[in-house]
Amino acid sequence: MKARVHIMLKDGVLDPQGEAVRHALGTLGFAGVEGVRQGKVIELDLTATDKAAAETEVRQMCEKLLANTVIEKYTVDIV
Template sequence: MKARVHVMLKDGVLDPQGEAVKHALGTLGFSGVAGVRQGKVIDLDLTATDAAAAEAEVRVMCEKLLANTVIEKFTVEIL
């Protein structure tokens, strides 16, 4: 079973990497970009066979390691 985790900064948290990408896009002539938020995608290969149990386990992984829940939010998708 596979899981995909999307981690993004929470709304209101400054995103300097996103601002750098926005600036670079403007420099390359892409003037229609009003904002950029950068995040990360983590794909996991799991040995679990029960989707609900796998999702619960991945959520615990996110809370303990994969996401900084003070400033980041995450979503879990079982594939």
């Protein structure tokens, strides 16, 4: 079983990398981009066979290590 975790900065948190990408796109002629938010995706290979238990465990991983929950939000997809 695989888990995919999407981590993004919370709304209102400054995203300097996203702003740098937005600026670079503008200099390359892509003028229609008003904002960019950059995040990360973490893919986990799990030995779990129960989907609900796997999601609970991955959420615990996010709370303890994978995401900085003060400034980041995350979603978990079990696939």
